[in-house]
Amino acid sequence: MLVTPHTEELREARNARDGSLGFVPTMGFLHEGHLSLVRRAREECKTVAVSIFANPTQFGANEDFASYPRDLQHDLELLEKEKVDIVWTPTAAEMYPPGFQTWVDVKNLTVPLEGTHRPGHFTGVTTVVAKLFNSVQPQRAYFGHKDAQQALVIKKMVRDLNFPIEVIICPTIREEGGLAMSSRNSYLSDDDHEAAKILWLTLKLVKVAFDDGQRNAQLLREIAMRSLASEPRATVQYVAVTDPETLAEINSSTNHALVSMAVVFGKTRLIDNIIVGAPATVSLADSSFKGDSCY
Amino acid sequence: MLVTPHTEELREARNARDGSLGFVPTMGFLHEGHLSLVRRAREECKTVAVSIFANPTQFGANEDFASYPRDLQHDLELLEKEKVDIVWTPTAAEMYPPGFQTWVDVKNLTVPLEGTHRPGHFTGVTTVVAKLFNSVQPQRAYFGHKDAQQALVIKKMVRDLNFPIEVIICPTIREEGGLAMSSRNSYLSDDDHEAAKILWLTLKLVKVAFDDGQRNAQLLREIAMRSLASEPRATVQYVAVTDPETLAEINSSTNHALVSMAVVFGKTRLIDNIIVGAPATVSLADSSFKGDSCY
Numbered sequence: 001m002l003v004t005p006h007t008e009e010l011r012e013a014r015n016a017r018d019g020s021l022g023f024v025p026t027m028g029f030l031h032e033g034h035l036s037l038v039r040r041a042r043e044e045c046k047t048v049a050v051s052i053f054a055n056p057t058q059f060g061a062n063e064d065f066a067s068y069p070r071d072l073q074h075d076l077e078l079l080e081k082e083k084v085d086i087v088w089t090p091t092a093a094e095m096y097p098p099g100f101q102t103w104v105d106v107k108n109l110t111v112p113l114e115g116t117h118r119p120g121h122f123t124g125v126t127t128v129v130a131k132l133f134n135s136v137q138p139q140r141a142y143f144g145h146k147d148a149q150q151a152l153v154i155k156k157m158v159r160d161l162n163f164p165i166e167v168i169i170c171p172t173i174r175e176e177g178g179l180a181m182s183s184r185n186s187y188l189s190d191d192d193h194e195a196a197k198i199l200w201l202t203l204k205l206v207k208v209a210f211d212d213g214q215r216n217a218q219l220l221r222e223i224a225m226r227s228l229a230s231e232p233r234a235t236v237q238y239v240a241v242t243d244p245e246t247l248a249e250i251n252s253s254t255n256h257a258l259v260s261m262a263v264v265f266g267k268t269r270l271i272d273n274i275i276v277g278a279p280a281t282v283s284l285a286d287s288s289f290k291g292d293s294c295y
Numbered sequence: 296m297l298v299t300p301h302t303e304e305l306r307e308a309r310n311a312r313d314g315s316l317g318f319v320p321t322m323g324f325l326h327e328g329h330l331s332l333v334r335r336a337r338e339e340c341k342t343v344a345v346s347i348f349a350n351p352t353q354f355g356a357n358e359d360f361a362s363y364p365r366d367l368q369h370d371l372e373l374l375e376k377e378k379v380d381i382v383w384t385p386t387a388a389e390m391y392p393p394g395f396q397t398w399v400d401v402k403n404l405t406v407p408l409e410g411t412h413r414p415g416h417f418t419g420v421t422t423v424v425a426k427l428f429n430s431v432q433p434q435r436a437y438f439g440h441k442d443a444q445q446a447l448v449i450k451k452m453v454r455d456l457n458f459p460i461e462v463i464i465c466p467t468i469r470e471e472g473g474l475a476m477s478s479r480n481s482y483l484s485d486d487d488h489e490a491a492k493i494l495w496l497t498l499k500l501v502k503v504a505f506d507d508g509q510r511n512a513q514l515l516r517e518i519a520m521r522s523l524a525s526e527p528r529a530t531v532q533y534v535a536v537t538d539p540e541t542l543a544e545i546n547s548s549t550n551h552a553l554v555s556m557a558v559v560f561g562k563t564r565l566i567d568n569i570i571v572g573a574p575a576t577v578s579l580a581d582s583s584f585k586g587d588s589c590y
Contacts, residue, residue, distance in 0.1 A: 007457065011459065101401055101402040101403045101451065101455065102399065102400065102402070102421075102451060102455030102456055103399075103400050103402065104397065104400075105397065105398050105399075106397045107398065108396045109396065127456075130456050131455075131456055131457045134456055134457040134458050134459060135459075137459065156396065156397060160395050160426075161399070161425050161429055162302065162425075162426045162429040162430045163429050164306065164429060164430075164432065
C-alpha cells in the first residue's frame with residue numbers, strides 16, 4: 001500500500017496502473033461507513049485509491065475544522081486490512097497554495113437543506129472533489145448516502161462538467177441502535193450518543209407511516225417533528241421532505257421523497273436521511289455516467 | 296479524421312488511442328492562428344484533437360454570439376490538411392442540457408482587463424474549457440497569446456483544480472500589416488480593417504520606447520493612448536500596462552509588463568497585446584504543469 005502526501009507521487013503511482021481505478025475520498029477518522037465504500041471499490045475495481053484530507057474550505061468559520069477528529073495511523077491500519085493500493089494524504093498547503101482562486105459551484109442543488117445552514121460548504125466540497133478527481137483520475141468514485149445532498153451535488157457536478165467518472169452512492173452504515181456512522185459521533189457525550197438514536201427512530205417512523213399509506217408531505221414532516229420533539233436533548237435545525245432529484249420541498253402528496261434532517265446534540269450537529277418510495281437512493285434521472293446504486 | 300458532435304463517440308475515439316494527446320479548443324471559423332496551434336500539437340503529440348464549439352455562455356447578452364462567423368465545411372477541410380485525428384463539434388444542447396447549473400470560476404485574474412468589459416465572460420470560458428478538458432482528456436492543450444488573459448486564466452484553473460494537463464501558449468499570428476488574426480476580423484469593413492493596423496503599430500511603438508529605456512508604466516500607457524488617438528476610426532476601451540503574471544496595473548517603473556488593449560472599430564471589438572521585457576509570454580511562476588512557451 002503506497003501512502004503519500006505528494007500529488008506528483010500519487011500521479012506517478014496512478015499512471016503506473018492500468019485497468020479500472022475506484023476512488024474513495026474521505027476526511028479521515030475512518031469508520032465502517034467509509035470501509036463499506038472501500039470494500040465496494042475493492043470488489044469492483046482493479047486498483048483502489050483512498051484520499052484522506054480534512055478539507056478546510058468546506059468548513060464554515062464557526063464550524064469544527066480545528067477539532068475535526070484525526071487518527072492517521074489507525075486509518076492506515078484499517079485501509080491496509082482492506083487491501084487498498086494507494087492512500088493519498090495531501091496537505092492543505094499543497095491543495096490550497098498562496099494565490100489559489102478557482103472554485104467550482106453547483107448552483108441550485110446546493111441552496112436548500114445543508115446549503116441553508118452551511119453557507120459556502122458545498123463550494124468547498126465541489127472544489128476539493130474536482131481537485132481530487134483530477135489528481136486521482138478514477139473511473140469510479142464512491143460516496144455514502146448519509147450525505148445525500150452531497151452525493152447528489154457531486155453527481156450533478158460530474159455530469160455538468162463531463163468528468164469521465166461513475167459516481168456510486170452506497171447505503172448509510174449504522175451503529176447498533178441505528179445512529180448513522182459519522183466521524184462526528186466521536187464528539188457525542190454518552191447521553192447525547194444515546195439520545196441521538198432518535199434520528200433513525202424518527203426516520204423509521206416516517207417510513208412506516210408512508211408505507212402505511214400516508215402520502216401527505218406536510219403530515220410526514222409533522223410526524224418527524226413530533227418524534228424529534230420527544231427527545232429533550234435534540235435541537236432540530238431542519239426536517240425536510242423533498243424531491244429526491246431536485247431537492248425541492250414537497251408541499252402536496254408524494255410517492256417518492258427524501259426525508260432528511262439536521263439535529264444538534266450539545267455542540268454536535270448530526271444529519272441523517274431516508275428515501276420513502278422507490279428507488280431507495282437520491283438520483284439524477286438522465287446522468288450520462290450513471291451511478292448505479294448499491295441497493 | 297473522425298468528426299463527431301457526440302461526446303460519447305469522442306470519448307470512445309479518445310480512449311482507443313494511447314500515447315500523448317494534444318488538444319486545440321476553438322470556436323471555429325479557423326484561421327492561421329488556430330492552425331499554428333494545430334501544427335504545434337501535431338509536432339508534439341501522437342494524437343491531435345480539435346474541438347469546434349461557439350460557446351454561448353462566454354458571450355454577453357449584448358455581444359455577437361448569434362452573428363459569430365461559422366463555416367464548418369471549410370474548417371474541416373483545413374483540419375484534414377493538418378492531419379488532425381479527431382474533430383469534436385458538440386452542440387449547445389448537449390453541452391448545456393436543461394438543468395445545467397455547475398460553473399467554474401477563477402476569481403482574481405478575471406477581474407481586470409477583459410473581465411471589466413465582459414462581465415461573466417471568463418466564467419463561460421473556464422466552465423466550457425473544464426468540460427472540454429474532461430471530455431477530451433488531453434495531455435497538452437494549446438492556446439494563443441492573442442487572448443493573453445484567457446491563457447493566464449486557463450493556466451490558473453488547470454493548476455488550481457489539478458488538471459493533469461500542460462497548457463501551452465503559442466505566439467499571436469498576424470496578417471500582413473500586423474493585425475492579429477481573429478475570426479472577428481471578418482466583421483471589419485475594408486476601411487476599418489485598414490484602420491485596425493493601428494493596434495499592432497501602437498504595440499510596436501510601446502515596445503520600441505521600452506527597449507529604448509522608457510520604463511515608466513504611465514508614460515508607456517500614454518504613448519499607446521496618443522498613438523491610438525491618431526486613428527479616428529478607433530474607439531479605445533482600455534489600454535493597460537500590467538504585471539504579466541498577476542495582471543495588476545503597474546503604476547511605477549517596470550522591467551516586464553503585459554501591454555494590452557481593447558479597441559472598437561464600427562461594431563467590432565478587437566484585442567491585442569505584447570509583452571515588453573523577458574520572458575515574452577504571460578506565465579504563472581510556479582505551475583506544477585508548466586506550459587513552456589513557443590517563443
